[in-house]
Amino acid sequence: MINPIEILGLVAAILTTAAFLPQVYKTWKTKSTDSLSLTMLLIFVSGVLCWLVYGFLIDSFPIIxxxxxxxxxxxxxxxFKYRYKN
Amino acid sequence: MINPIEILGLVAAILTTAAFLPQVYKTWKTKSTDSLSLTMLLIFVSGVLCWLVYGFLIDSFPIIxxxxxxxxxxxxxxxFKYRYKN
Structure with a gap:
């Protein structure tokens, strides 16, 4: 049996992961990146890579x-931000 | 002494948290939300709330x-998405 806490973590993981798919789809379809902040994307990706390493270190499958x-x-x-810039 | 793993988690937390501040600032200044996906925002906020509960349950300060x-x-x-819709 999976621990119920890990199930909540997996639900969280699925939601925050799935959240970016409609954004990726919308950006790909509209080729509009005006409202997206480049600074946000750069800091965000750096942070996500740190979380990935942290997930391995604390052995949390949802975080990984x-x-x-x-x-x-x-x-x-x-x-997309680079490709579709105005 | 703080555990080095927790320091990495804190760095990750600071980066992915700080990432949204330039986005909030840009959206507030430009009042442009066209490129932001509403579906993304709704799923994302639901997921973040699940992570918050998960963080309390596994007692991870960076996640909280x-x-x-x-x-x-x-x-x-x-x-902003609601306020500045076209």
Missing amino acids: LANFITAISGFLLLY | LANFITAISGFLLLY
Whole structure:
């Protein structure tokens, strides 16, 4: 049995990871990145990479999973920001 | 002495929390929310609230701190999205 606390962590992980998918999709479809802050994206991706290492060190699967996928979304948004800049 | 692993968690927490401040500032200044996905914001805030509870349950101060402040940023962005809609 999975620990109920880990289930909550997984729900959290799924939500905050899934959250960026509609943003990635919207940015890809509209090619609009005006309202997205580049500073936000750069700091965010750095932070997500730190969380990923932290997740490995405290051996928390939800933290590892969430931040691995969020890192990919973050890098995609950074790429779109660079690609579709005005 | 603080555990070095907790220091890395705090750095991660500071970065992913601080990341949303330039976004909140940019959105507040430009009143532009076109490129921000409402679906992203709603799922994101729900997820951040789950992380907050998870942080209390596994007693991780970086997770609690990060998600408390990120929740505030998330609610502010939701408010701007509602307030400055076209």
